[in-house]
Amino acid sequence: MNEKPPVLTFFNNKGGVGKTSLIYHLAWMFASLQKRVLAVDLDPQSNLTAAFLEEDLIEKIWNDQQAGTTIFHCLKPLTGVGDITAPILQEITNNLYLIPGDVELSGFEDLLSSQWPNSMGDNNLYRPMRILSAFWQVMQLAAQKIEADIILVDIGPNLGAINRSVLIATDYVIIPLGADLFSLQGLKNLGPTLRSWKNLWKKRLDNWDASKERVDHAGFELPKGGMQTIGYVCQQHGVRLDRPVKAYAKWADRIPEVYRTAVLDQQPKDIYKQADDPECLATIRHYRSLISMGQENRKPIFKLTSADGAIGAHANAVQDAKNDFEELARKIASKIGLTI
Ligand SMILES: Nc1ncnc2c1ncn2[C@@H]1O[C@H](COP(=O)(O)OP(=O)(O)OP(=O)(O)O)[C@@H](O)[C@H]1O
Numbered sequence: 001m002n003e004k005p006p007v008l009t010f011f012n013n014k015g016g017v018g019k020t021s022l023i024y025h026l027a028w029m030f031a032s033l034q035k036r037v038l039a040v041d042l043d044p045q046s047n048l049t050a051a052f053l054e055e056d057l058i059e060k061i062w063n064d065q066q067a068g069t070t071i072f073h074c075l076k077p078l079t080g081v082g083d084i085t086a087p088i089l090q091e092i093t094n095n096l097y098l099i100p101g102d103v104e105l106s107g108f109e110d111l112l113s114s115q116w117p118n119s120m121g122d123n124n125l126y127r128p129m130r131i132l133s134a135f136w137q138v139m140q141l142a143a144q145k146i147e148a149d150i151i152l153v154d155i156g157p158n159l160g161a162i163n164r165s166v167l168i169a170t171d172y173v174i175i176p177l178g179a180d181l182f183s184l185q186g187l188k189n190l191g192p193t194l195r196s197w198k199n200l201w202k203k204r205l206d207n208w209d210a211s212k213e214r215v216d217h218a219g220f221e222l223p224k225g226g227m228q229t230i231g232y233v234c235q236q237h238g239v240r241l242d243r244p245v246k247a248y249a250k251w252a253d254r255i256p257e258v259y260r261t262a263v264l265d266q267q268p269k270d271i272y273k274q275a276d277d278p279e280c281l282a283t284i285r286h287y288r289s290l291i292s293m294g295q296e297n298r299k300p301i302f303k304l305t306s307a308d309g310a311i312g313a314h315a316n317a318v319q320d321a322k323n324d325f326e327e328l329a330r331k332i333a334s335k336i337g338l339t340i
């Protein structure tokens, strides 16, 4: 077991680019490749939770409001004078666990915003640093419990304080995107924002390291805020089928350059087509009705069988999906040094 498993966050401030669906499928794929996976739903919309769990169970979890049962109920004590509650995980299948999301999580945004400047003060730094690193602390508790090899995190499409805290807790960033104007524009915001968050967190770590208070909190660990971008994943036809294919090629081939300038902060030396770009981890096909078949059967599409309705051309698509997601999982593993 890895003592501190890598945290991977799938991020794009442009919404609806297939982030949640991608994480859901990769979580199942890593688990079937015998890796122990922790999936974490840090989007208040809780779509990842809805993909994994039956609605009745989600309703029960949300109604019971029991400590530790959702990400919000792990953090809630911090909004008063309390501390983090250890998470109670949902076991999805062998090797795969979930920290459920919570619509109430948006209530944590204000506290994160107000503690951000406080964490740069001269004293009373422990509490702000504890709050700002709370997502990381909860993930580490969960990862220890299940001896996780990898942590996959889903977040909402925005550049707010919740996502800043999640990115601080992130070792590797993968950027799902569509081939359209809005995704490209999203990249132009995303790259500089990630660099700024990384810098600002580094300042906070240095401030903490130099503080007297640190001595009183031996054993208090903080995330390094690595946020290394390891590539992008392109949604082949956008998730909407009504976009013309020509426009797809036009936007897709602008991605390599914009990714290099905005995200990698490099002057592009070579000109790549999106399909040949080494920074492109995968091009995800539009799986059409297979996606809803998977949702109805609460399964990743590559596990659908004839009993689920995957017959004929669907059965072939299931096999293609299995190959594609396995290839992507292996590529990601090799980028982050995870042996499969
Ligand atoms: N490869 C695919 N083929 C077909 N449909 C897909 C595919 N991936 C995702 N979808 C569908 O597209 C919609 C958006 O996907 P998803 O929720 O994963 O995007 P997202 O980026 O997480 O969105 P948000 O920004 O709202 O969190 C969903 O209805 C999903 O089922």
Ligand SMILES: [Mg+2]
Pocket: 019, 020, 021, 043, 047, 154, 155, 156
């Ligand atoms: Mg989502």
